[in-house]
Amino acid sequence: MECRSFHNYNDKNSTDTIVKSKRTKILEKKKAIDDVIKAASAHKDPLSSFPAFRFYSRHGISLYLESGRGDKLSAPVKKYIQILLKVNMERHYGSQWPSEEKVKRREMVAPEARYIFVYEVPNASQCETSQTSEGKRTITNCVVDRGAMVGFVHFRFVMEEGIPVLYVYELQLEARVRGRGLGKFLMQLLENIAQKSHMGAVMLTVHKSNSGAINFYTSVLRYLLSKTSPSRIEPLVGIEKSYIILCKTFNHEAAKAILAEENV
Template structure:
């Protein structure tokens, strides 16, 4: 993960480590089934929260999603903190499948949106979320909310209801 953060990584790593063990953290782990061909994408998804002990699984972990149910601008949202896939399983539809699963979890739990933060330097991730999955830059993202602040990331979103749409999608133009 160091790459996209550049010089900010030393501080960011500490933040990430704290986030990962937060009691609110939820995970979906992806394992390759033993004796399966990775190209067949025979994977096992296991959902756990941090209170569950991570037992040693015989099948190798090839990816995970770390998410939480949070409130942004008084709207309940599912916030994706991390989506990580090993290079050998990338480009096979697994990331798209996991994000569709995340959206389903969000809708089943009456969340107004799915939100996530992406480093601008991570062009593969930006392209994945914006072009492939049609996420948009949130009105709460620094580049929209305060363009004078040069930040290294964007906040992306997909909204599910009118309240969330109004807050996260609609740009309020300010007339002077």
């Protein structure tokens, strides 16, 4: 009996040690990811690392980009975001829009919300331009006479399935600046920010009714259906959901294995 008790005691100690070791590794991994997200969120101006993306001058429009954060929004900017969201999104939400609008208003002013604001540059003649290797003209230096805002991007650095990701909450543009390559330009900027910030992927949610946006993300930008999309988690429940989740992973094997699924 004493011998058996001794062995049982040792077995228990061994099991406890293994469990504690696994728990420690899990906590260490989570802390490491939290540190990556905190570091990314701490950058006051992610655009500063990509000066070529400060300005956009193509297809007859000249624009200026500026960074922002949710808890620093001015009253006019808040109002503009609310109006543009309603104009662009109310038809996709239908009868659910009043309740969804309240959610979005809370989201937009959260401290973790990060923004890229897009403004017109009325006096483009004051700007210097250069030619890229692809033969495109781009603004490189400008005495900015900032005009009206014409769109914005709301994004956050978050953890999805144990992977640090840049999640695009909103990409909203006014109708008059769409179809001119601006959406692709902004998504390229976000992908650059994500990679520099050591994110494993860029993720976003799209309404099933928004076929134009789905085609843009999947066919033009090559985003894939995420394994976190409702239709992949619970197919029967996913059919009833009005949205899908898309993602693009980088050189991050875990992100590819955990997040990326297939073409839509």
